[in-house]
Amino acid sequence: MRNVKVRFAPSPTGVPHVGNIRTALFNYFFAKATGGKFILRIEDTDQARKVEGAVRAIEESLSWLGVKWDKKTVQSMNLKAYTEAANVLISIGAADRENGAVRFKVPKEGSTFWVDAVGEKKIEFNNSEIEDFIILKSDGYPTYHLANVVDDHAQSISHVIRGEDWIPSTPKHILMYKAFGWEDKIPVFAHVPNVLGADGKKLSKRRGAKSVIDLKNEGFLPDALLNYLMLLGWSPKNDREILSREEIEKEFKLENINSSPAIFDEIKLLLIN
């Protein structure tokens, strides 16, 4: 396996809920288990959705759980790199300008696929189904797609571990890697299943999903919450349920991530606590 480098890349749009933090933990423990590095990358290029205090809440959630990042980066401090990258794509004909914005031109033929590390399954999209997409907006800020790919490449990210909602973005990202000539640097993708609430719906702040900070304030112990969140979508050997941090560090494997969604069950959390 190449040198492992992973990132948790939240957009600071609010206080992260337990499902968001579960994804951070999978990245963190994968880095720990493989002797790799874990980067916290704040993806704050969508100025309209930025929420005051969100970065603090993300950092507080991770720190309280004992998660340390090796490096932190902030996209809004790196804007020049994205403009330069967009210009490269324009100069080679892979992108064009339209009303001040830059659009990536998706090849109309062929297909784009990868083998996802979760469930070892091939996921394939016909390029004809993928629309051309904006990479740099007329305000000069990059979109998620451009900033995410430029950073993953610049930071030598080896494995992208993120929620399954991002699957439709992945073919776009792979096409961008190819356009830049970075084909041999395409990371391994692992799209982890969602965490659902007791109502069977995806956890969301709007429907009252709790944050790590809510649970901290309710008196839960960090080790118990960490242990419980890791069981949301991952099963250790022998399906054990009470694990120390050290055991998780030793045993975490992408192969053991389940491909079906997990349900956040507060009773189970209480039992572990």
Ligand code: GLU
């Ligand atoms: N900024 C994206 C988010 O808010 C990152 C997704 C990814 O990991 O690529 O989840």
